[in-house]
Amino acid sequence: MKQPSTEWLERIAPDEEAHFARVAKVIARLQQTRSAKFGTGRALHRKQLFAATGTLEVLPNLPPHARHGLFAAPGRHRALVRLSNGGPDVQSNKRPDIRGFAVKVLDVSGESALGGTTDHQDFLMINQNHFASADSREFVDFIEALAGGPLPAILHLFKTHGIGGGFARFRELIAALGKKFNGFAAERFNVVLPIRCGPYAVRVRLKPAGSPPPVARSRDIVEDMRQRLAVGPLHWDLELQFLVDEATTPIEDASKVWPDAETPIVTVARLTLPQQGGDAASTEAEAAKFDPWGGLAAHRPLGEVMRARKVAYYESQKGRGV
Ligand code: HEM
DSSP, X not given: OOOOOSOOOOOOOTTHHHHHHHHHHHHHHHHHHHHHHHOSOOSSSOOEEEEEEEEEEXXXXXXXXXXXGGGSSOEEEEEEEEEEESSSSOOOTTSOOOEXXXXXXXXXXXXXXXXXXXXXXXXXXXXXXXXXXXXXXXXXXXXXXXXXXXXXXXXXXXXXHHHHHHHHXXXXXXXXXXXXXXXXXXXXXXXXXXXXXXXXXXXXXXXXXXXXXXXXXXXXXXXXXXXXXXXXXXXXXXXXXEOOOTTTSOSSOTTSOOOGGGSOEEEEEEEEEOSOOTTTTHXXXXXXXXOTTSSBGGGOBOSHHHHHHHHHHHHHHHHTTO
């Protein structure tokens, strides 16, 4: 097992500003086409499946490398959770999709990653352990094609990668979207991209805790959450996976899985959704801003994809009037 390292490096490409200007345009167009069809909403992760409030309890006696920002001191914080499908469309939950698990941790105070101060720390997670591409460019090209519908998006893969490469990318996409999903209470979720933890760099993950049954009670992923929460609380452990070195845990290659066997992993907090009926936090979550940059400077997002997301989420938030 390697040791956590404070030696990490972000690389900024000379044309990054121009690329980010394009990111904003692509997100705005995707959102406009879908909002014309479905009504005002997010550019991606449009369909909210379930929302709830709960608590995030930061654990005592953490090792010194974990004790930064939100994790500097033990304590309980209110948390708002929004569960979503990843796509820009409102469609059946049976269709293959990425699933989103967004958590806003409240009752926080400190310097914000965006300047000034903040009272919250957001974690946006998906049921994948790596991003589709090394940087944001391929993803943004794909989204641009997707604004025209699924067929142009698939044709785009073949145009960009040739017949053989296009098939390979298409298969990867289908594998990611079609990955078996046993429900939000039973699956692992990942922030996927690195953030700071004080002077260190980490990827954040969420792991079901308290022995939830391994498979969904109901085959409907929303009903599954309702049924579970009607009979008792649900728990997840929040883990930090530490960067060890550039080769093993790169900052700038978002497509790489950071290997569990070579990286220190620390459970820093426990998320609890208490027993509850209905979907009481639905309106609050739909209107909220969950943003990878919404949080403490001590947890500033790292790497090119995160910088692209700063522009993308801001554009989508403007487009839905928040
Ligand atoms: C270049 C890469 C990415 C772009 C351009 C992008 C773009 C977006 C946009 C525009 C939204 C809607 C924001 C809003 O209006 O509130 C969104 C939501 C979301 N994204 Fe991303 N995203 C990217 C990568 C990722 C990655 C790597 C993750 C992995 C954790 C992720 C997880 C989420 C989640 C969970 C939501 C839903 C948040 C909510 O419930 O409000 N995204 N994304």
